[in-house]
Amino acid sequence: MMPNPLEEVSQYPEEMTMTSTPLGSGSNPTGGVRDGQVVRDASLLILLAALRVMVRSSGILHVETAYHRWKLLLQRGGLVLMEEEGHVIATLTSKLGNRGIRFARIPNWEQKEPNRPYCYPFVSQVFKRYPEQTKSALKEILLENLLALHLEDKFSFVWRPVSDIPDNLPVWQLSLLEGNASKEARQWQQFQYVQHPYQRVQLLDAANMLARVGNDNFPLFARVTTGQHRLSAIADSFKQPIYRTALLLDKLAQKKIVAILPLEQRHSQEALGAGDQPIQPPMNITGPKIFVVDDSPVLLRQFHDLLVEWGYQVSLSDDATTATQLIANYMPAVIFLDINMPGLSGFELIKQIRRQPNLAEIPLVLVTAENSMSNSFRARWANCRFIAKPKTIDDTVTFREQLRTVLRELAPLPTDQLV
Template sequence: MIAMTGSLPNSDQVSNNLTDGQVVRNATLHILLAAMRVMSRSTGILQVETRYHRWKFLLAGGGLALAEEEGQVIPTLVRKYANKGIIFSRIPEWEQRQVNRPYCYPFVSNVFKKHPEITKDVVREIVLENFLALHLEEEFAFVWQPANDLPINLPVLPLAGLENSITNEVRQWQKFECVHHPYQLVQLVDAANLLARVGNDNFPLFAKVTTGQDRICMIADTFKQPIYRTALLLDKLAQKNIVSIMPLNERRSDIEIGASLSEPAIATKDEPKVFIVDDSPVLLQQMQRLLTTWGYQVALTDKAEEATDRILAYSPAVVFIDINMPGLNGFDLIKQIRRQRELANLALVLVTAENSMTNNFRARWASCRFLAKPRSSADTPKFREELRTLLREIAPLSTDTLV
């Protein structure tokens, strides 16, 4: 592992300490960039992982030929090419994921043969977007895998030029008050004020991409404008509580890259089980990640009609239920659950954004607890604190100390 002593390591320091296949953890951005400069002298894949994201960078000839973010390869390529007028009727079966190969390289290479100029623009946009995201994170793990047998059929973007291009933009991003990363999701909070600001013509599209499922970089592509310009607008809207910029979700590492940069508690079979019923995929994902990080076992469904059978099979210690769901609402689901003898005393928690006296009363009448969803990112810390306090009471972890 390379040790950071306070100054930027030079190329010789990095090359003397980094070997093929060695995982370097707890590295700073300076160390990572120094490693990139050294490794780009040959051809290979530098896999990079942070607390939130993971990438593969194809290095060759002193620069970057391709960048892939895990889980976003296909959507990003399709979106970027579509903005250039190239629509794919189908996405071919790409080669199996290999440690020392980029996932999409054969596909991009083939498109490059037919549309060289457009592909150059698309690859440059993707590389710069990923490079920006990388520069806005703080702690890294990475590993180098040589691929000298891989023919490079794409243009190589010199690292020095990329770093010069991104430096000033990073400084601008660091001045934002609410926006901190191009991969953050955006949730509309105040539709009336948004309509007043963007006008009738832009409101439908703006409302469509602020449902908590689109990243800032995706919103920029939708409006075909630079990421910084989009981020600047969203930051202003977030300051006025018109939209909420959602925090990045931590990810779990896998064995290929090594241990996570910070190890959260790992759910074990001895810890309490939690079941979540909500029609929002975003909320389900966020709750699952949060509770798993704390140490709970978590199962979930967005289909209220199937929830009772799944709860019976899963035997959780507590169930979180959204109120407003299509088909079977939360109160109807509670009645259905309580009819089951095995579930008569199961701890149930109603979770809703409508923190009204009526909902509170109905929750108590149904022998349920009540938890108000956060309406904005400013409410999130309070929500997590209330959630953790509630769980310590009704489904404590083995590490919890009850007073």
């Protein structure tokens, strides 16, 4: 077992002192980076060099890449919190859940000040009640975020001094955290498909996976491989180290059983450090209604999670023989249906739907694994759109793009958030 690299610090360790920095020098305690000065397109080495100097002071370092944004709370010579935009509370509650701590509801924890760590009130309250479990969970979050940081490049960052944040949380020595993250990042660079702990995973070959894991473990695996869950969250679901999870998924990706999806770029236009409030999922989904008919529980879950995340209302059916009545009751804006289903084929279901006067004009989209010329022709003949189910990672990316295009045309959202 590897030794624990984390120890709390009570003062600034001598080995953190930086004698020179590409960002400047002089009496400025942050190495020449002024309060509010934005440094853009910096390498990881420059960011880490600046961080070693800034850790002497107390404040918030806002860091962003093309894919993610973080807030780092530096205090008393070490790192206290590392918040990834929109994910820290969910990640913390998940890790505490693995330690037997459950929350009936999340209290009103959000702070509106953009230059403060918005999760601090919540974390402080939980730490007071469950100090050891919270300390352990925070350590995992710090290491995962620093690992993610080490696996990206081209950073922009800005420093904001803060002097009045309470100091009742553990402080972790930066040099030891950084050393651990750097060592693990080198291990991750050996993977063939996995490149980052925040990549999402989509199951491609359910039958092969079922044969490998058995009936007991398959439902959980299928639930977390719908293309909506991060690799780090999958590791939490199985209560195992993130590297072990990444190693397994990389092997499954080599066998084309799962696809490791590429990171998606951020679309926020806010200035760095100027109002980055946590992203919350919509409480009441009011987008257009979508109905999906398929005999595969895995595909139904993947469709459901993806469309709900985009903002659509979704209803599902795995029985084509009863789908028409369900569709009539639901009255969706678009219907997606498989071709090959037991009891009633997709083309026979189309005939049933078209015979209903109130359903006849609803757009239909055929979704099938058989991407053949005959199926494509029959879909056009039936006045339907056609999308092929993904079989590889390249197919998965193409499928999501085609799905976006179809939905933007047939059932656009009030605000386009199909990211």
